[in-house]
Amino acid sequence: MGGTLNRNQLNHFVSVEALTNEEVLSLIQRSEELKNGATPIRLHHEDKYAVNLFFENSTRTHKSFEMAETKLGMKVIDFEPSLSSLSKGESLYDTVLTLSAIGLDVAVIRHSSQDFYQELIDSPSITCSIINGGDGASQHPSQCLLDLMTIYEEFGYFENLKIAIVGDLTHSRVARSNMQMLKRLGATIFFSGPLEWYDDSFNQYGQNVPLDDLIDKVDVVMLLRVQHERHETYGNFSKTAYLNRYGLNEERERKMLDHAIIMHPAPVNRGVELQGSLVECARSRIVTQMTNGVYTRMAILEAVLEK
Ligand code: ASP
Numbered sequence: 618m619g620g621t622l623n624r625n626q627l628n629h630f631v632s633v634e635a636l637t638n639e640e641v642l643s644l645i646q647r648s649e650e651l652k653n654g655a656t657p658i659r660l661h662h663e664d665k666y667a668v669n670l671f672f673e674n675s676t677r678t679h680k681s682f683e684m685a686e687t688k689l690g691m692k693v694i695d696f697e698p699s700l701s702s703l704s705k706g707e708s709l710y711d712t713v714l715t716l717s718a719i720g721l722d723v724a725v726i727r728h729s730s731q732d733f734y735q736e737l738i739d740s741p742s743i744t745c746s747i748i749n750g751g752d753g754a755s756q757h758p759s760q761c762l763l764d765l766m767t768i769y770e771e772f773g774y775f776e777n778l779k780i781a782i783v784g785d786l787t788h789s790r791v792a793r794s795n796m797q798m799l800k801r802l803g804a805t806i807f808f809s810g811p812l813e814w815y816d817d818s819f820n821q822y823g824q825n826v827p828l829d830d831l832i833d834k835v836d837v838v839m840l841l842r843v844q845h846e847r848h849e850t851y852g853n854f855s856k857t858a859y860l861n862r863y864g865l866n867e868e869r870e871r872k873m874l875d876h877a878i879i880m881h882p883a884p885v886n887r888g889v890e891l892q893g894s895l896v897e898c899a900r901s902r903i904v905t906q907m908t909n910g911v912y913t914r915m916a917i918l919e920a921v922l923e924k
Pocket of ligand 1: 677678751757760790791841842882883884
Protein backbone atom coordinates (compact mmCIF):
# COMPACT_ATOMS: atom_id res chain seq x y z
CA MET A 618 0.00 0.00 0.00
CA GLY A 619 1.36 3.44 -0.94
CA GLY A 620 0.70 6.62 0.98
CA THR A 621 2.83 8.57 3.38
CA LEU A 622 1.81 9.61 6.83
CA ASN A 623 3.05 13.16 6.35
CA ARG A 624 0.40 13.73 3.74
CA ASN A 625 -2.17 13.02 6.41
CA GLN A 626 -1.65 16.18 8.32
CA LEU A 627 -5.15 17.51 7.91
CA ASN A 628 -6.65 20.75 9.16
CA HIS A 629 -10.12 19.22 9.17
CA PHE A 630 -11.70 15.90 8.30
CA VAL A 631 -15.06 16.71 6.74
CA SER A 632 -15.41 14.66 3.56
CA VAL A 633 -13.61 11.73 1.96
CA GLU A 634 -13.91 13.36 -1.46
CA ALA A 635 -11.44 16.00 -0.31
CA LEU A 636 -8.75 13.36 0.31
CA THR A 637 -6.44 11.91 -2.32
CA ASN A 638 -6.34 8.13 -2.74
CA GLU A 639 -2.88 8.20 -1.18
CA GLU A 640 -4.17 10.00 1.88
CA VAL A 641 -7.00 7.51 2.24
CA LEU A 642 -4.65 4.54 1.91
CA SER A 643 -2.25 6.07 4.35
CA LEU A 644 -5.01 6.59 6.93
CA ILE A 645 -6.08 2.96 6.48
CA GLN A 646 -2.49 1.84 6.93
CA ARG A 647 -2.16 3.91 10.09
CA SER A 648 -5.46 2.52 11.44
CA GLU A 649 -4.11 -1.00 10.92
CA GLU A 650 -0.86 -0.14 12.67
CA LEU A 651 -2.80 1.23 15.63
CA LYS A 652 -4.97 -1.90 15.69
CA ASN A 653 -1.79 -3.98 15.76
CA GLY A 654 -0.59 -2.12 18.82
CA ALA A 655 1.50 0.74 17.38
CA THR A 656 2.22 3.58 19.74
CA PRO A 657 0.33 6.79 18.93
CA ILE A 658 2.55 9.38 17.19
CA ARG A 659 2.75 11.43 20.33
CA LEU A 660 2.53 9.14 23.29
CA HIS A 661 0.39 11.56 25.22
CA HIS A 662 -2.04 14.10 23.95
CA GLU A 663 -3.05 15.25 27.42
CA ASP A 664 -2.64 18.87 26.40
CA LYS A 665 -5.22 18.41 23.62
CA TYR A 666 -8.94 18.89 24.17
CA ALA A 667 -11.80 17.32 22.23
CA VAL A 668 -15.53 17.95 22.27
CA ASN A 669 -18.16 15.76 20.64
CA LEU A 670 -21.31 17.59 19.52
CA PHE A 671 -23.97 15.16 18.41
CA PHE A 672 -27.22 16.76 17.22
CA GLU A 673 -28.46 13.43 15.88
CA ASN A 674 -28.42 10.30 18.01
CA SER A 675 -25.44 8.00 17.83
CA THR A 676 -23.93 5.07 19.67
CA ARG A 677 -21.03 3.81 17.52
CA THR A 678 -19.70 7.06 16.05
CA HIS A 679 -20.06 9.05 19.26
CA LYS A 680 -18.65 6.45 21.63
CA SER A 681 -15.88 5.26 19.34
CA PHE A 682 -14.67 8.84 18.85
CA GLU A 683 -14.73 9.14 22.65
CA MET A 684 -12.77 5.87 22.95
CA ALA A 685 -10.29 7.04 20.32
CA GLU A 686 -9.79 10.40 22.04
CA THR A 687 -9.30 8.68 25.38
CA LYS A 688 -6.87 6.11 23.97
CA LEU A 689 -4.81 8.97 22.55
CA GLY A 690 -4.72 10.54 26.01
CA MET A 691 -6.82 13.57 25.00
CA LYS A 692 -9.13 15.31 27.43
CA VAL A 693 -12.77 15.03 26.41
CA ILE A 694 -15.01 17.95 27.33
CA ASP A 695 -18.61 17.06 27.95
CA PHE A 696 -21.21 18.76 25.76
CA GLU A 697 -24.93 18.06 25.72
CA PRO A 698 -26.69 20.23 23.08
CA SER A 699 -30.02 20.29 24.96
CA LEU A 700 -28.31 21.68 28.11
CA SER A 701 -26.28 24.31 26.23
CA SER A 702 -27.07 27.82 24.96
CA LEU A 703 -28.27 26.16 21.76
CA SER A 704 -31.53 25.78 23.68
CA LYS A 705 -31.57 29.60 24.02
CA GLY A 706 -31.34 29.90 20.26
CA GLU A 707 -27.55 30.19 19.87
CA SER A 708 -26.44 29.02 16.44
CA LEU A 709 -24.08 26.14 15.68
CA TYR A 710 -21.55 28.67 14.38
CA ASP A 711 -21.60 30.72 17.60
CA THR A 712 -21.42 27.57 19.70
CA VAL A 713 -18.32 26.30 17.87
CA LEU A 714 -16.79 29.80 17.89
CA THR A 715 -17.13 29.74 21.68
CA LEU A 716 -15.69 26.23 22.05
CA SER A 717 -12.75 27.19 19.86
CA ALA A 718 -12.18 30.41 21.82
CA ILE A 719 -12.08 28.61 25.17
CA GLY A 720 -9.36 26.30 23.88
CA LEU A 721 -10.84 23.20 22.29
CA ASP A 722 -8.50 21.64 19.71
CA VAL A 723 -10.95 19.31 17.97
CA ALA A 724 -14.73 19.36 17.57
CA VAL A 725 -16.41 16.20 16.26
CA ILE A 726 -19.85 17.22 15.03
CA ARG A 727 -22.87 15.33 13.73
CA HIS A 728 -25.69 17.48 12.39
CA SER A 729 -28.75 16.94 10.22
CA SER A 730 -27.86 19.83 7.85
CA GLN A 731 -25.89 18.97 4.74
CA ASP A 732 -22.43 20.65 4.68
CA PHE A 733 -22.98 22.19 8.15
CA TYR A 734 -19.17 22.28 8.49
CA GLN A 735 -18.53 24.67 5.60
CA GLU A 736 -19.07 27.94 7.48
CA LEU A 737 -17.03 26.57 10.38
CA ILE A 738 -13.96 25.65 8.34
CA ASP A 739 -14.24 28.87 6.31
CA SER A 740 -14.17 31.04 9.43
CA PRO A 741 -10.79 32.62 10.28
CA SER A 742 -11.96 32.97 13.90
CA ILE A 743 -12.59 29.26 14.47
CA THR A 744 -9.20 27.67 15.03
CA CYS A 745 -10.16 24.20 16.23
CA SER A 746 -10.21 21.27 13.79
CA ILE A 747 -13.63 20.14 12.64
CA ILE A 748 -14.39 16.46 12.13
CA ASN A 749 -17.63 15.55 10.37
CA GLY A 750 -19.41 12.81 12.34
CA GLY A 751 -22.17 12.71 9.69
CA ASP A 752 -24.01 15.55 7.91
CA GLY A 753 -27.64 14.71 7.17
CA ALA A 754 -27.95 12.25 4.29
CA SER A 755 -24.80 13.64 2.71
CA GLN A 756 -21.50 12.22 4.00
CA HIS A 757 -20.14 10.03 6.78
CA PRO A 758 -16.38 10.15 6.20
CA SER A 759 -15.20 8.32 9.31
CA GLN A 760 -17.66 5.47 8.66
CA CYS A 761 -16.36 5.34 5.09
CA LEU A 762 -12.80 5.04 6.30
CA LEU A 763 -13.61 2.25 8.75
CA ASP A 764 -15.52 0.42 6.02
CA LEU A 765 -12.55 0.76 3.68
CA MET A 766 -10.23 -0.49 6.42
CA THR A 767 -12.48 -3.52 6.98
CA ILE A 768 -12.54 -4.35 3.25
CA TYR A 769 -8.78 -3.82 2.92
CA GLU A 770 -8.14 -6.01 5.96
CA GLU A 771 -10.14 -8.78 4.31
CA PHE A 772 -8.90 -8.60 0.71
CA GLY A 773 -5.72 -6.48 0.73
CA TYR A 774 -6.84 -4.48 -2.31
CA PHE A 775 -9.84 -2.62 -3.80
CA GLU A 776 -9.16 -2.89 -7.52
CA ASN A 777 -11.92 -4.91 -9.29
CA LEU A 778 -13.61 -6.03 -6.07
CA LYS A 779 -17.33 -6.40 -6.68
CA ILE A 780 -19.33 -4.60 -4.03
CA ALA A 781 -23.11 -4.53 -3.67
CA ILE A 782 -24.55 -1.57 -1.73
CA VAL A 783 -28.07 -2.57 -0.80
CA GLY A 784 -31.11 -0.82 0.67
CA ASP A 785 -32.10 2.73 1.54
CA LEU A 786 -29.62 4.40 -0.78
CA THR A 787 -31.21 7.84 -1.12
CA HIS A 788 -31.24 8.60 2.59
CA SER A 789 -27.89 7.04 3.51
CA ARG A 790 -24.81 9.20 4.03
CA VAL A 791 -22.81 5.97 4.40
CA ALA A 792 -23.81 4.90 0.89
CA ARG A 793 -22.88 8.26 -0.59
CA SER A 794 -19.41 8.37 0.97
CA ASN A 795 -18.69 4.72 0.18
CA MET A 796 -19.82 4.71 -3.45
CA GLN A 797 -17.56 7.70 -4.20
CA MET A 798 -14.44 6.30 -2.56
CA LEU A 799 -14.83 2.66 -3.56
CA LYS A 800 -15.29 3.62 -7.18
CA ARG A 801 -12.25 5.90 -7.04
CA LEU A 802 -10.20 3.09 -5.52
CA GLY A 803 -11.09 0.81 -8.43
CA ALA A 804 -13.92 -1.35 -7.06
CA THR A 805 -16.95 -2.20 -9.18
CA ILE A 806 -20.15 -1.05 -7.50
CA PHE A 807 -23.63 -2.51 -7.82
CA PHE A 808 -26.74 -1.13 -6.18
CA SER A 809 -29.87 -2.91 -5.12
CA GLY A 810 -33.05 -2.13 -3.19
CA PRO A 811 -36.40 -0.42 -3.69
CA LEU A 812 -36.41 1.82 -6.76
CA GLU A 813 -38.10 4.58 -4.77
CA TRP A 814 -34.86 4.80 -2.75
CA TYR A 815 -32.66 4.96 -5.82
CA ASP A 816 -31.51 8.17 -7.43
CA ASP A 817 -30.28 8.48 -11.02
CA SER A 818 -27.23 10.38 -9.75
CA PHE A 819 -25.94 6.99 -8.49
CA ASN A 820 -25.63 5.72 -12.10
CA GLN A 821 -22.21 7.35 -12.38
CA TYR A 822 -20.91 5.01 -9.65
CA GLY A 823 -22.52 1.69 -10.56
CA GLN A 824 -25.35 -0.35 -11.92
CA ASN A 825 -28.68 -1.05 -10.23
CA VAL A 826 -29.36 -4.82 -10.20
CA PRO A 827 -31.88 -7.04 -8.34
CA LEU A 828 -30.19 -8.69 -5.32
CA ASP A 829 -30.92 -12.21 -6.56
CA ASP A 830 -28.89 -11.51 -9.70
CA LEU A 831 -25.95 -10.26 -7.63
CA ILE A 832 -25.77 -12.40 -4.56
CA ASP A 833 -23.61 -15.21 -6.02
CA LYS A 834 -21.23 -12.83 -7.80
CA VAL A 835 -20.10 -10.14 -5.37
CA ASP A 836 -17.24 -10.06 -2.85
CA VAL A 837 -18.97 -7.71 -0.42
CA VAL A 838 -22.64 -7.27 0.43
CA MET A 839 -22.93 -3.92 2.17
CA LEU A 840 -26.40 -3.50 3.66
CA LEU A 841 -27.83 -0.14 4.64
CA ARG A 842 -30.20 0.61 7.46
CA VAL A 843 -33.69 1.73 6.53
CA GLN A 844 -33.53 5.35 7.76
CA HIS A 845 -36.83 5.67 9.67
CA GLU A 846 -35.92 9.11 10.93
CA ARG A 847 -35.61 10.51 7.39
CA HIS A 848 -38.89 9.09 6.05
CA GLU A 849 -42.03 7.41 7.30
CA THR A 850 -42.15 3.85 6.06
CA TYR A 851 -40.45 0.77 4.70
CA GLY A 852 -41.64 1.94 1.32
CA ASN A 853 -44.73 0.06 0.32
CA PHE A 854 -43.69 -3.04 2.29
CA SER A 855 -44.11 -4.67 5.66
CA LYS A 856 -40.81 -5.46 7.45
CA THR A 857 -40.97 -9.12 6.44
CA ALA A 858 -41.84 -8.29 2.87
CA TYR A 859 -38.86 -5.92 2.78
CA LEU A 860 -36.52 -8.67 4.03
CA ASN A 861 -37.84 -11.20 1.55
CA ARG A 862 -37.67 -8.89 -1.41
CA TYR A 863 -34.63 -6.67 -0.75
CA GLY A 864 -32.86 -7.97 2.35
CA LEU A 865 -30.34 -10.69 3.13
CA ASN A 866 -32.03 -13.82 4.41
CA GLU A 867 -30.37 -17.19 5.10
CA GLU A 868 -31.39 -18.52 1.71
CA ARG A 869 -29.57 -15.71 -0.09
CA GLU A 870 -26.60 -15.90 2.29
CA ARG A 871 -26.09 -19.56 1.29
CA LYS A 872 -25.67 -18.44 -2.32
CA MET A 873 -22.86 -15.99 -1.54
CA LEU A 874 -19.32 -16.77 -2.76
CA ASP A 875 -17.28 -18.66 -0.15
CA HIS A 876 -15.00 -15.72 0.50
CA ALA A 877 -17.70 -13.02 0.37
CA ILE A 878 -18.42 -10.89 3.42
CA ILE A 879 -21.44 -9.07 4.87
CA MET A 880 -21.17 -5.49 6.11
CA HIS A 881 -23.65 -3.07 7.69
CA PRO A 882 -22.82 0.29 9.30
CA ALA A 883 -25.36 -0.39 12.08
CA PRO A 884 -27.61 0.13 13.92
CA VAL A 885 -29.14 -2.95 12.32
CA ASN A 886 -32.88 -3.43 12.00
CA ARG A 887 -32.74 -7.18 12.62
CA GLY A 888 -35.25 -8.98 10.46
CA VAL A 889 -35.44 -6.11 7.96
CA GLU A 890 -32.13 -5.45 6.17
CA LEU A 891 -30.92 -8.88 7.19
CA GLN A 892 -32.14 -11.89 9.09
CA GLY A 893 -31.14 -11.54 12.77
CA SER A 894 -29.17 -14.83 12.72
CA LEU A 895 -26.79 -13.39 10.11
CA VAL A 896 -25.60 -10.39 12.17
CA GLU A 897 -22.90 -12.47 13.89
CA CYS A 898 -22.50 -15.26 11.33
CA ALA A 899 -19.05 -16.37 10.12
CA ARG A 900 -18.97 -14.12 7.07
CA SER A 901 -20.40 -11.07 8.84
CA ARG A 902 -17.90 -8.28 9.53
CA ILE A 903 -20.42 -6.07 11.32
CA VAL A 904 -18.73 -6.42 14.72
CA THR A 905 -15.28 -5.96 13.13
CA GLN A 906 -16.52 -2.70 11.57
CA MET A 907 -17.36 -1.41 15.07
CA THR A 908 -13.95 -2.41 16.42
CA ASN A 909 -12.15 -0.90 13.42
CA GLY A 910 -14.04 2.35 13.95
CA VAL A 911 -11.97 3.12 17.06
CA TYR A 912 -8.65 2.71 15.20
CA THR A 913 -9.71 4.70 12.14
CA ARG A 914 -10.91 7.49 14.42
CA MET A 915 -7.59 7.42 16.28
CA ALA A 916 -5.81 7.77 12.92
CA ILE A 917 -8.07 10.68 11.92
CA LEU A 918 -7.50 12.43 15.24
CA GLU A 919 -3.75 11.93 15.01
CA ALA A 920 -3.79 13.45 11.52
CA VAL A 921 -5.63 16.59 12.61
CA LEU A 922 -3.62 16.93 15.82
CA GLU A 923 -0.36 16.75 13.88
CA LYS A 924 -1.39 19.42 11.40
N1 ASP B 1 -24.64 4.92 11.89
C1 ASP B 1 -24.69 5.30 10.50
C2 ASP B 1 -25.05 6.75 10.34
O1 ASP B 1 -25.08 7.47 11.31
C3 ASP B 1 -25.60 4.42 9.74
C4 ASP B 1 -27.03 4.53 10.10
O2 ASP B 1 -27.42 5.21 11.06
O3 ASP B 1 -27.81 3.89 9.42
O4 ASP B 1 -25.28 7.18 9.23
